[in-house]
Amino acid sequence: MSRPHVATIKEMAKFHTDSRYLEHLHKISQDGDNDDPQSGDFGLGYDCPVVEGIYDYATAVGGATLTAPQCLLDKRGxxxxxxxxxxxxxxxxxxxxxxxxxxxxxxxxxxxxxxxxxxxxxxxxxxxxxxxxxxxxxxxxxxxxxxxxxxxxxxxxxxxxxxxxxxxxxxxxxxxxxx
Structure with missing residues (x-):
């Protein structure tokens, strides 16, 4: 069992080349705005609802996604x-x-x-x-x-x-x- 690290903006930006997406996640997470009209531009909505703390959640999920293959590379499983x-x-x-x-x-x-x-x-x-x-x-x-x-x-x-x-x-x- 490995504890995943929290991904940094720099790490996530390697996979999301449109920095506006990450900026938008951060903004709506701070504002608590579930009805921001710009959310639809980034695929947030029906099957990707905006929830409170979405940015923190995204950094945790991103970190876990990076940690899992690193465990294999480090031969930890x-x-x-x-x-x-x-x-x-x-x-x-x-x-x-x-x-x-x-x-x-x-x-x-x-x-x-x-x-x-x-x-x-x-x-x-x-x-x-x-x-x-x-x-x-x-x-x-x-x-x-x-x-x-x-x-x-x-x-x-x-x-x-x-x-x-x-x-x-x-x-x-x-x-x-x-x-």
Whole structure:
């Protein structure tokens, strides 16, 4: 178990090149303004509601997302679970965060799972164990059981030496992991 650090503005700015987003999070967190019309410009709203302390929460989540793979790099474990990492919405310039055919910026390519295992000798992978496909999740995409979701993760873990898993929703994920 590792305690994540709180991400700094400088660390978060490496992933959010539009500094207005971070400035806006800071502003609405201080103002407590849930109805700021500019929030919609940054994707805040229906499935990303503005909540009190959102900036502090974002720095904690960002820090956890950076801490989990660092634990693997420091060889403090073979599997790292970032319980809040899935709260990051797709950021297309980064490999594997929403653009299925994209290559991101720099080294790396988004690959479908079966292609990736064959073509790449992975020593570490990061996966998002979203629970949208699980039965009981509000999104109800595929109605998967925790058993099937756990089998997907087992399949991924048997092909790599280290794995960093980020998850989004706590209740359905806890069911999956308890299986």
């Amino acid at each position: 073979e599997v790292a679970i970032d319980w809040s990492g899935g709260w990051h919405h797709p950021y297309h310039p980064v490999v594997g965060t929403g653009d299925l055919c994209g290559t991101g910026l720099g080294k790396g390519t988004s690959l479908w799972m079966t292609q990736g295992w064959v073509k790449v000798n992975l020593w570490m992978t990061q996966g998002w164990l979203g629970v949208d496909p699980m039965a009981g999740d509000p999104m109800c995409s595929f109605n998967m059981t925790p058993v099937r979701r756990a089998q997907c993760l087992q399949h991924a873990l048997c092909h790599v030496l280290s794995c960093c898993v980020s998850v989004l929703s706590f209740h359905p994920v806890s069911l999956c992991w308890s299986y």
